[in-house]
Amino acid sequence: MQDYLDVLTRAVNEWMPEDRPASQAPPAAELERILDVSLTDAGADQQSLEDAVRAYLHYNPAVYKSDFHKLLYSGQNKPALLGDWITSLSNATMHTYQMGPVATLMELELIRQWNALVGFDRDDNPAEGVMVAGGSQANLIGMMLARHHVCPDFKTKGSGGRTLVAYVSDQAHYSGQKAANVLGIGTDNLVAVASDEDGRICPLALQQAIDSSLARGHLPFYIGITAGTTVTGAFDPVAACSEIARRHDIWLHIDGAWGAPILYSKQHRHLLADSHLADSFTWDAHKLMNVPITAAVILVKHAGALKSCCSGGGGEYLFHADENADYNLGERSIQCGRRADSLKVWLSWKAVGNQGFAAKIDYLQTLKASCVNMIRQSERLEMLAPAAYVNVLFRYHPEHMTDEDELRRLNIAICKTMMNDGGAYVDYAQYKGRYGIRLILANEEVGEDQLASLLALCEQTGRELADQPRLAAIG
Numbered sequence: 001m002q003d004y005l006d007v008l009t010r011a012v013n014e015w016m017p018e019d020r021p022a023s024q025a026p027p028a029a030e031l032e033r034i035l036d037v038s039l040t041d042a043g044a045d046q047q048s049l050e051d052a053v054r055a056y057l058h059y060n061p062a063v064y065k066s067d068f069h070k071l072l073y074s075g076q077n078k079p080a081l082l083g084d085w086i087t088s089l090s091n092a093t094m095h096t097y098q099m100g101p102v103a104t105l106m107e108l109e110l111i112r113q114w115n116a117l118v119g120f121d122r123d124d125n126p127a128e129g130v131m132v133a134g135g136s137q138a139n140l141i142g143m144m145l146a147r148h149h150v151c152p153d154f155k156t157k158g159s160g161g162r163t164l165v166a167y168v169s170d171q172a173h174y175s176g177q178k179a180a181n182v183l184g185i186g187t188d189n190l191v192a193v194a195s196d197e198d199g200r201i202c203p204l205a206l207q208q209a210i211d212s213s214l215a216r217g218h219l220p221f222y223i224g225i226t227a228g229t230t231v232t233g234a235f236d237p238v239a240a241c242s243e244i245a246r247r248h249d250i251w252l253h254i255d256g257a258w259g260a261p262i263l264y265s266k267q268h269r270h271l272l273a274d275s276h277l278a279d280s281f282t283w284d285a286h287k288l289m290n291v292p293i294t295a296a297v298i299l300v301k302h303a304g305a306l307k308s309c310c311s312g313g314g315g316e317y318l319f320h321a322d323e324n325a326d327y328n329l330g331e332r333s334i335q336c337g338r339r340a341d342s343l344k345v346w347l348s349w350k351a352v353g354n355q356g357f358a359a360k361i362d363y364l365q366t367l368k369a370s371c372v373n374m375i376r377q378s379e380r381l382e383m384l385a386p387a388a389y390v391n392v393l394f395r396y397h398p399e400h401m402t403d404e405d406e407l408r409r410l411n412i413a414i415c416k417t418m419m420n421d422g423g424a425y426v427d428y429a430q431y432k433g434r435y436g437i438r439l440i441l442a443n444e445e446v447g448e449d450q451l452a453s454l455l456a457l458c459e460q461t462g463r464e465l466a467d468q469p470r471l472a473a474i475g
């Protein structure tokens with residue numbers, strides 16, 4: 001074992017340096033040429049394994065660095081990393097209490113805490129939940145619970161010719177489509193309801209979409225609203241959508257994969273007011289909370305709903321009726337073997353407390369406000385969407401450039417050039433037909449100076465590229 005621990009120590013101390021570019025992977029075809037990942041009949045020695053590990057880290061983007069702004073997480077959550085290592089050491093699995101006793105108690109405590117933050121847990125209402133392999137799966141289970149609520153016999157008999165219709169906004173995450181596909185709803189029966197200028201679902205358009213489904217004899221069953229949209233961080237209005245959901249007895253799900261941690265902050269939780277009005281809720285701990293991927297949960301206001309919806313029978317060989325039956329989380333899940341994701345989340349939560357996460361949100365919101373100010377004060381940068389959360393979508397706009405397609409190409413080129421030159425790693429995104437630079441402020445090690453340099457680099461790169469005729473060549 002010591003040999004392997006030595007490799008881990010070297011990986012942490014030597015192979016993840018601060019002074020490397022956030023991204024340094026060549027195109028796939030080139031990496032295939034320079035790196036040998038072939039498996040062979042004969043086994044290899046320790047040195048070959050070590051070399052492979054080193055190359056793996058070398059070409060992987062440096063997600064741990066503060067100039068990595070591409071994804072919805074950045075930096076290193078050390079207690080959670082320790083938890084991830086220990087989870088693998090234990091190789092616990094989560095179908096029964098027996099196979100992961102402490103992991104089970106930790107998962108139940110996390111679910112209680114999350115439900116308290118969302119407002120599902122009240123004296124007169126025991127809520128529940130189960131950890132899942134990512135926000136996409138949480139949204140899938142949310143839609144499945146909705147289907148089970150409106151058609152309990154869909155599980156055993158199938159659709160029976162009924163057309164079920166689900167509603168999300170045109171800014172919702174694409175996992176809604178995957179869920180509609182997997183659950184046999186049909187992706188054409190997932191309606192993308194118009195959002196307003198701020199990227200929030202329009203309740204009036206939602207009502208109209210439902211009316212039009214009803215007029216066709218279809219069955220509206222699921223409203224999925226988003227807390228923190230992926231591109232601009234918009235929060236859909238919960239109360240107005242809840243009213244519509246109640247009127248038609250439609251399940252209301254909130255996708256908080258990205259924005260849920262706002263609930264830690266007394267100062268900012270108003271963005272997600274009324275979350276308790278929903279029926280189910282998605283929370284990713286591997287996004288803003290920066291727990292190593294994957295760590296996510298589906299929270300449900302109605303205890304018993306998960307087992308009734310997810311259990312399929314045939315598991316008697318695993319789920320022996322004993323004194324631990326209430327602790328066997330497997331029957332709430334669509335998985336059999338399930339990684340014990342609770343430890344890494346629990347350790348990081350224990351280390352910083354609710355206050356630590358609140359402080360992170362408050363800091364990042366302040367940093368975001370300075371960032372938006374700097375963009376507004378710059379002559380050539382402009383915001384493309386309001387920044388309610390820590391997504392800042394902006395673009396570089398040269399004085400005489402009016403053509404939208406040219407602006408799109410220029411801003412995509414800015415992102416690619418900065419990445420290739422070893423500068424900050426930002427991505428581009430499209431919002432309401434316009435393309436810009438999507439800057440995610442998820443790393444609390446970023447300070448205002450670093451941010452100012454990043455914006456200056458965007459401007460400088462934009463200026464240089466705009467002067468070059470080769471911009472026309474970028475598709």
Ligand SMILES: *Cc1c(COP(=O)(O)O)cnc(C)c1O
Pocket residue numbers: 072133134135136137139173175226228229230255256257258284296
């Ligand atoms: C990231 C994201 C998801 C998907 O979560 P995964 O954990 O990546 O599966 C769903 N919804 C929103 C709003 C997201 O930002």
